[in-house]
Each structure stands twice: as C-alpha cells, then as structure tokens.
Amino acid sequence: MCASPASSPRPASVSPAWSGEKAPPLVVGAVERTLVVMPRRCIGCRTCELACSFAHGGPGRMARARIRVHPAGEKRFVQITCLQCENAACAKVCPVQAIARDERTRALVVSLERCVGCGLCEAACPFGHMHFDRETRRAEKCDLCGGNPACAAFCPAKALEYR
Amino acid sequence: MAIRIFIDEQEVKAEPGESVLMVARRAGFDIPALCYHEAVESIGACRLCLVEVRSGARPGISTSCNMKAEDGLRISTDSPEIRRDRATNLELLLLRAPGSPVLRELAARWGVRPRLQPPPDAGIANCILCELCVRVCAALGHNALAAVGRGEKKRVGPAFGKPAEGCVGCGACLSVCPTRCIVMKDTPAARTIWGQSFEFHRCQVCGQPVITEKHRAFAIAKRGLPEDYYDVCEPCKQSQASQRFASVVW
Amino acid sequence: MPRFSSEKDLESYRHKVAAGRAPDRRAVAVCAGTGCKAFGSAKLLPVFEAELAKASLKGKIELRATGCHGFCERGPLVLIFPAGRLYTKVKPEDVPEIVREDLAGGRVVERLLYRDPVSGKAYEKEEDIPFYMHQQRLVLKNNGLLDPASLDDYLALGGYRALAKAFAMGPEKVLEEVKKSGLRGRGGAGFWTGRKWEICRAAPGPDKVIICNADEGDPGAFMDRSVIEGNPHSVLEGMLIGAFAIGASTGCVYIRQEYPLAVERLGRAVAAAREAGLLGENILGSGFAFDLRIYRGGGAFVCGEESAMIASIEGRRGVPRRRPPYPAQSGLWGRPTNINNVETWANVPWIIDRGADWYRAIGTEKSTGTKIFSLVGKVNNTGLVEVPMGISLRQIVFDIGGGIPGGKKFKAVQTGGPSGGCLPASKLDIPVDFDTLVREGAMMGSGGMIVMDESTCMVDVARYFLNFLKFESCGNCTSCRDGLYQLHRLFTDIAEGRGSEHTLELVEELARTVKATSLCALGSTAVNPVESTLKYFREEILAHVRDRRCPAKVCKALITYTINDKCNGCTLCAKRCPQQAITGTVKKLHVIDQKKCIKCGICLDVCKQDAVWVE
Numbered sequence A: 001m002c003a004s005p006a007s008s009p010r011p012a013s014v015s016p017a018w019s020g021e022k023a024p025p026l027v028v029g030a031v032e033r034t035l036v037v038m039p040r041r042c043i044g045c046r047t048c049e050l051a052c053s054f055a056h057g058g059p060g061r062m063a064r065a066r067i068r069v070h071p072a073g074e075k076r077f078v079q080i081t082c083l084q085c086e087n088a089a090c091a092k093v094c095p096v097q098a099i100a101r102d103e104r105t106r107a108l109v110v111s112l113e114r115c116v117g118c119g120l121c122e123a124a125c126p127f128g129h130m131h132f133d134r135e136t137r138r139a140e141k142c143d144l145c146g147g148n149p150a151c152a153a154f155c156p157a158k159a160l161e162y163r
Numbered sequence B: 001m002a003i004r005i006f007i008d009e010q011e012v013k014a015e016p017g018e019s020v021l022m023v024a025r026r027a028g029f030d031i032p033a034l035c036y037h038e039a040v041e042s043i044g045a046c047r048l049c050l051v052e053v054r055s056g057a058r059p060g061i062s063t064s065c066n067m068k069a070e071d072g073l074r075i076s077t078d079s080p081e082i083r084r085d086r087a088t089n090l091e092l093l094l095l096r097a098p099g100s101p102v103l104r105e106l107a108a109r110w111g112v113r114p115r116l117q118p119p120p121d122a123g124i125a126n127c128i129l130c131e132l133c134v135r136v137c138a139a140l141g142h143n144a145l146a147a148v149g150r151g152e153k154k155r156v157g158p159a160f161g162k163p164a165e166g167c168v169g170c171g172a173c174l175s176v177c178p179t180r181c182i183v184m185k186d187t188p189a190a191r192t193i194w195g196q197s198f199e200f201h202r203c204q205v206c207g208q209p210v211i212t213e214k215h216r217a218f219a220i221a222k223r224g225l226p227e228d229y230y231d232v233c234e235p236c237k238q239s240q241a242s243q244r245f246a247s248v249v250w
Numbered sequence C: 001m002p003r004f005s006s007e008k009d010l011e012s013y014r015h016k017v018a019a020g021r022a023p024d025r026r027a028v029a030v031c032a033g034t035g036c037k038a039f040g041s042a043k044l045l046p047v048f049e050a051e052l053a054k055a056s057l058k059g060k061i062e063l064r065a066t067g068c069h070g071f072c073e074r075g076p077l078v079l080i081f082p083a084g085r086l087y088t089k090v091k092p093e094d095v096p097e098i099v100r101e102d103l104a105g106g107r108v109v110e111r112l113l114y115r116d117p118v119s120g121k122a123y124e125k126e127e128d129i130p131f132y133m134h135q136q137r138l139v140l141k142n143n144g145l146l147d148p149a150s151l152d153d154y155l156a157l158g159g160y161r162a163l164a165k166a167f168a169m170g171p172e173k174v175l176e177e178v179k180k181s182g183l184r185g186r187g188g189a190g191f192w193t194g195r196k197w198e199i200c201r202a203a204p205g206p207d208k209v210i211i212c213n214a215d216e217g218d219p220g221a222f223m224d225r226s227v228i229e230g231n232p233h234s235v236l237e238g239m240l241i242g243a244f245a246i247g248a249s250t251g252c253v254y255i256r257q258e259y260p261l262a263v264e265r266l267g268r269a270v271a272a273a274r275e276a277g278l279l280g281e282n283i284l285g286s287g288f289a290f291d292l293r294i295y296r297g298g299g300a301f302v303c304g305e306e307s308a309m310i311a312s313i314e315g316r317r318g319v320p321r322r323r324p325p326y327p328a329q330s331g332l333w334g335r336p337t338n339i340n341n342v343e344t345w346a347n348v349p350w351i352i353d354r355g356a357d358w359y360r361a362i363g364t365e366k367s368t369g370t371k372i373f374s375l376v377g378k379v380n381n382t383g384l385v386e387v388p389m390g391i392s393l394r395q396i397v398f399d400i401g402g403g404i405p406g407g408k409k410f411k412a413v414q415t416g417g418p419s420g421g422c423l424p425a426s427k428l429d430i431p432v433d434f435d436t437l438v439r440e441g442a443m444m445g446s447g448g449m450i451v452m453d454e455s456t457c458m459v460d461v462a463r464y465f466l467n468f469l470k471f472e473s474c475g476n477c478t479s480c481r482d483g484l485y486q487l488h489r490l491f492t493d494i495a496e497g498r499g500s501e502h503t504l505e506l507v508e509e510l511a512r513t514v515k516a517t518s519l520c521a522l523g524s525t526a527v528n529p530v531e532s533t534l535k536y537f538r539e540e541i542l543a544h545v546r547d548r549r550c551p552a553k554v555c556k557a558l559i560t561y562t563i564n565d566k567c568n569g570c571t572l573c574a575k576r577c578p579q580q581a582i583t584g585t586v587k588k589l590h591v592i593d594q595k596k597c598i599k600c601g602i603c604l605d606v607c608k609q610d611a612v613w614v615e
Ligand SMILES: Cc1cc2nc3c(=O)[nH]c(=O)nc-3n(C[C@H](O)[C@H](O)[C@H](O)COP(=O)(O)O)c2cc1C
Pocket: C184, C185, C186, C187, C188, C189, C190, C191, C193, C213, C214, C215, C216, C217, C218, C301, C302, C303, C304, C305, C306, C307, C339, C340, C341, C342, C344, C345, C446, C520, C521, C522
C-alpha cells in the first residue's frame, strides 16, 4: 500500500494503485511512515486545516494551511494535500534547486534559505498544493511537519493517519 | 568527506567548501546577514555576518558568508569587536534604509541609533546596494539587473538604466530583497515592476492571474514544458484534483 | 631582425650589434618620456636632424629618442654622449646652438645646464647633479640610454642575457635565486616575490598564467609607466623569466587606457620579441613556450587590486572578491595565476644576470634592491627617483629633492599613494623600507611620495585622499563605500568649522570599522591617511575643532582676510577682487567686507605692501 500515488506530476497519470472498488487509502510519503489519507472517513470538520495552520505559523494563517478539505458531493469530502510526488513538478521546475527530498521523512521540502521566490513552482504543481506566500514571498508546501504531521495527530475521525 | 570546524569552541560538521555562515546557521548560531542567499554566490556586501577567525595564517575579523569551511577552522561569533563593527556597519546601512523593518529590528536589538547624515539617495528608497536582486536575476537566467557606478554613487537597477529586455516580471528580486525596497504593483490586469508592465496569463477556469505571460513563455521555452502547463490557477487545480480523487474513491 | 633559435644565435647577434657601437660613440639622446613630451620634446627631434645635416654631422652623431630620465620637471632633457652632458629645458630654438657650440665646437652651452636653485651652481654632467648623485638607478638605469622601440638597443646593453641564463639554470634554480635575492613586490604590499612564485608553481593545474600589473592608479604616480615606456623589453624579459620559473605559458599585461604611449611601446616590443623568437614556441631552443596579451584597463583605481583585475580581464565588473582562494590557487579563468607589478618584473633580469648575492647587497636585509619613487609636491626637484632601500626620507626629500621651495618649512611627507600615511618631520630620519614605513603608519605602496610644506593643512590633505578613495571605492562593502563617504563628510565638517570633539570620536570609530571589516585592501588601508593624521597632527586637527582655527590658513571657512595699516591705498586689491568685496579710496586704508569675501586669496597675491592679513 505504499506505492507512491503519482510517478508523473500530470494529473492524468494518477496511479491506479489506490483507485478501485475497495477504496484503498491515498498513501502519501514513503518508506518508514506514511501519511495515509482516507476520504471515506472524513467528516469535513476542517480540524486538519486548523492544525496545519497552527503548526506552520500560528493562528490567523488559516488561509495558508497546507491541507484542504474539499466537498465532493453530499456528505462526502476529500482532503487535499501534497502527494510528495516521486518525480515532482515543483522540484523539477525550481530554477535554484530549493525543493529537495528530506531523507528521513521522504517529504519534499522547500528550503526557505534557498528559495528565491520566483513563483514558478506554485504555478507548476498539477494538484495545486504548492503555495506561494505573498507575505514572506517564499514557496510553502506540506513538509509532513518534519515527521509528525499535525493534521493526522488532530484528525478526530481518523481520516488521516501517519503510520 | 565531512570536515570539522569549531564555532565558539563547539565542534560542528561541515562539507569542505561550504559557506561558514551556512554551516553556523544550520548548527543554530545566530549570525546576522543581509546580503547572503544560499542560491547565489556571496559577495560580502553588507558586512554584518562578521566573525572572528582564530586559526590559520590570517586571524582576525572577517565576513562568514563568503568564507569557505576548512577542516580545523576556528571562529567565534561574538566579541566586543564584532559587536562594535557590526553596529557601525548597521548604522551605515540604516542611514540608507531607515524604513526597513529588518534593519530597524536589528538596530533596536543592538541599540544602534544613527548619528550621521544619510548618503545621497541610491535611486531606490531603502536600497542597501547588496546586489541580491542582481545576483538572483542572473541566476534565474534573466540578467535584467546590474550594479553600476562606484563609491556612494553605486546604483542597482535595470542594466543600462532602461527597462530591461530580459525582465519577465517574476518578482524574485523583490522576494530576496532584504529591505523589500523594490516596488512591484499587481493589478488584476497586469504587474508593474522596474518601469515595465507585464500582462498576466490567466486561469482558463476562473480567469484569475497565474503568472506573467512573459515568465510563462520563458519557463516553457527554457524548461521544455508543455504549452498548457500554467493554464489553471492553484485553487482551481485543487478543486479539479479533489473531484478526480473523489471519483476514484467512490 | 633574425629569429634566434638558440642562445648562441642571440649572443652572436648581440656581438654584432655591440661591435657596431663603439663605447665612445657620439650620440644625442632626446628624452621622449611622457613628461618631456608634454613640454614639447617631440619637436626637438626634427630640428636636431636638420641641424645635424646642416653641420654635416649626420651619420657621425647618432640621434635617439629615449625613455624617461626621471628629471621631468626640467624637461625637455637632452643628453650628449659620450660626455654625459645634460641640457635642461631645451626648446627648438636652442637646438642650433647646441649643435654649433657643443657638437661641432666642443664648447659647453652654459645657459642650458642645470643650476642648483639654492646655490646657483651649474652642473655639467648628469651624474653630478644632486638629483641623480644620491640615486642608485637599476630599473631606470637604461632608460636614458636606449631607444624603447629598438630591440637592438636593448640587446646591445645585455638584454635577454638573463633569460638565456635562466634557461640554462632551470626553473628550480631560478626560483631559488629570486627567493634568495629577497625581492619583494613593488606594487603594494611588499609580498616576497620568490615565495609567491613558488606557491603558484606548486599549485595543481598545468595551465598557469602570469599577469603584469600596470594599472598604476595612484594619483601622481608614473614609475610603472616610465619603465614600460622607457624600457619595455626589461619588463618582458622579467615576465619571461618568471613564467619559466613558475611554469606558465600565458601572460597578460593589464595596462591603463590612459597610458597610450606605454601601450604602443609595449605592443611594439612584444611584436619585436615575437619576431625574434623571444616569445612564442620553443624560445631560444629551450622548449619553453610563452606568449602574452595586452589588456587595457578602464582606469578604475580598484582594478589594480588583483582579484578585481582578474574580474576585469575576464570581462566582468572590476570588483574585488574575497581571498582565499588566492590567484595562485584559482585566478584568471580559474587557472593558477601569479600577479606582479611592473617594477617587480623589471627587477628580475638584474637578479638573474648578476646573481642574488649581488642584488642583496643593495638595500637592507629585509628590503633588498632599489625602489622608484615619484617625488612630487612641495619639493624643489620633482620627478622619478630610484634609491636603494633603507635610505632615509631626509635624503630623498632634501638631498635628491633639493628641499622645500621658497624657503618654507617641511611639514610632512605622504608615502604609499592615496592610502599611505603622512609622516611628520620627526620621522624624516627613518629608513625607507617596507616594514619601517608600515610600522610608522604609512606604507611603501607603489611608490608615491608627496612632500608638504608648512602651508599645507593636514585636515585638507586627509580630506583630499578620502575624497579620492571614496570615489574609487567599488561600492561593494558597506564599510568602505558608506564608511569612507561618512569619513569624508566628517572631515569636511572639521574643515568647515562644524566639527567638535564628538566628530573626532565618530571619525575614530568609523575608521576602525572601515579598516577591520572591508573586503579588500582599498578599504582596509583607506584609513591610513586619517589615522596617521590623527596620530601625528592631532594638535592641528584640534585647532580646527576646538578653536575653529586652521593653523596652515587653508580651510576657507576658518580663515578671514583683513587689511592692516600697511595698506597704502593703491586700490589694486579692490580692482582685482572678483566679488567687489573690497572698498576704499585712493591712498586710504581699504576694508574687506567679510560677508562678500569668498576667500579666494587674490588680494593677498596682488598686494605689494604685505597688507593683507590672513587669520
Ligand atoms: C585598491 C588597490 C589598488 C592597487 N593598485 C595597484 C596598482 O595600480 N599597481 C600595482 O602594481 N599594484 C596595485 N595593487 C596591488 C595589487 O593588488 C597586487 O598586490 C600587486 O600587483 C602584486 O604585485 P607585487 O607583488 O609585485 O607587488 C593595488 C591594490 C589595491 C588593494
């Protein structure tokens, strides 16, 4: 269940590994522990968004949460966060190699020291997970909280798990 | 092969040739630095990242951003001399950029109050002439900016003083500017920067601006991207993705 | 010109050239150095030619144009050989007399001889004149003897003999010899040349480069220019020997755009050397290959700094970068590079030709050989002087320079160019060598020497150099760019009567930081004029800030012009005052309106009664 969701960043080629009848969870991350996203359990409470914004810059930055809950029909929700793509568009398009894989968490992490704020990655991510912060003028994305994702920790419905 | 350097007597691992400032910061040492950026070559302009070298043939005060880590290097990050010289250089910078929050915060922290007269305007208010914009612009391949002139008459801006051909309106110059002194204005219609106006490429779904047309064309041509690469904005891509995932899940 | 393919070829050709030149051969040498040219020496040559023809002396007496003799102030200079007679300030209309009286008649033209301004004594021979007598000319020695455009002339004087000897010695021995000679760089910091070569030689990378630094940016300095203009082959030969010792195949000469004559003469010398096989492949059959290119600098002072020079040659903005890596590790085009000054290179052939022991005997233990200074300012004899290291400042200023004009008192001498230091009269007896000068707060620099008399204000002097340096700062470092700007401003405050002791505190604080935290030596030495002035002339500065007084009566804001009762009412001052600030009627005491007075000093100059008083 650990197959990475997308070998290519284009949405068209989302891996069938987590499609199919039994509704397997979306698996994000790799190797040791992964962030498992289970939309079927999601109750749309948005606690994950809140937790994320707390973890990344404190309250009042809700708008910049790196996970989002999207409605998908009646009482159905899909949590959208970075898929930590194998061959990630953001990292490929970055002209200064500021986005690199964290060896430990396997998350793609933006180095704020290296990012020059050109905005190319935001426009490049096929899933819309790369965010260009207009205030800090740096790219922001999910970094799996360095190995303890707040979204999963706080999800009351266990629709997000880090395991 | 990793090497060891000693910062304030603490042993720190580094790669040979790494910037001492980078190594020190990674190890949690607080060294002020305004003109340093990891993505570009250091030129040592602001003179705030001073440390004291205590080993080798040439001990003494030096900038750390453009100092390369060498095995056995010993530095200290604080001393009365370092503090004094940092403060003096900060005072000189503050005269150029009295409106910069970063400088003001440092000044408040170090108790620096300018006692001298400001130098003649560098053409851009609050510009400290660190050339980060110039260096980043060149690193991105646009080469739209240049430093000209000597002494206090030095200026930074579009090469040859007129709107530069290479500029794509990406705004990275502003992103890296330590005093945020570069004026960039976005309206729904276009972005204005360095005396030029750039039309936005719009989201094919909602019509919101995504990226400037020129930047898009540059990126597509330079990186061999598909034509439709920048056709949808961040929120629209998210909702598209959510629909697609939903269809897979249910 | 034949192509020499071995040392033997070279020697037999030299023999041939020398044989055609009897030592007592008669010749007229007209100085074509920049100084003499400025006084019109170029006009003398055709007149000499015509006059010699008229006197049927053509072919019997050789006529040649030579490089600078150093005594530019008395130019145009004409030397008569073999007597060694020197005529000064020669004008075209003097030429017929020289030809008729001296060359044809064997009688000395007394009125054109150099006369000591103090004693009035006339000197016939160049070497007897005090200006020359106390000098020891090595690098400049052949300047007056050869035509810079003639390789034959250089060969006849032993040129390229040292190169052939170097080939025979092998690179290691050459290096050892240069190290043993104790030669130190003449361009600034006085680094040991042999050591520098050794580092570059040992650097990994086969493709090494050597550079000759001919940027000479110091205001008033013209020694490098005179060496290149007067004896370009000596620089080439030095570079060839250095390249051989270091193992470099490529050379560059970075020369100021403002030196067109030097560029032209060096270019010709390079062409001649190529033609003779002294540059190019397999030089003198040694298997050693070397060639060089000339780059013209834009005239920025900072491009004399080696890392900025490398950037400039590479086509980038001439801005210094941090060293290390030193040029010897990664220099021009990333290759190991050795940079030396013109004068340094020109010393090398002497060392190889005569040997390190011979060379060491000149100068002091730690500063060997000679140094050329450009002696300017308030001194009777200005010009280029070459002296053994260790000579005292007093000997240079008084014995060679002939003292201070107008019976004024010596006040200070500034050595080391704009970022040197000002030394007071109490330091006149220190030996001029690298280490002593630095210890006393000045430096050797590239050899500028500016003499100041009692009418010079030290605040004004410091301000002048600060102005130069702030203008020439590349603008990279905050400390240098804005620090020097502020220092200049503070000194302006002092000069204009706005200074206080607080100003001096600020000056000292800023100077410390500029010195300690600037990237290149421009910034770190720029405060030398400030610090040495504060050290040696503090009282004078304090007079400015405490008593609002300029003791030398230079700072306009701090002086007033008044007319005292010696005034006989001649009205001359009133007529000449550009501001009409002086009122008074004939035969009545005149008065200066202080509000209108701009302190231009014209009244002082025109008053015949000594009635204008400055305070
Ligand atoms: C601002 C500045 C200007 C300099 N200008 C010159 C110059 O005009 N000529 C020169 O030979 N060296 C100049 N130097 C010194 C050179 O950087 C270098 O030390 C020298 O050329 C080395 O040669 P040397 O070892 O033979 O002296 C300058 C240095 C600085 C910092």
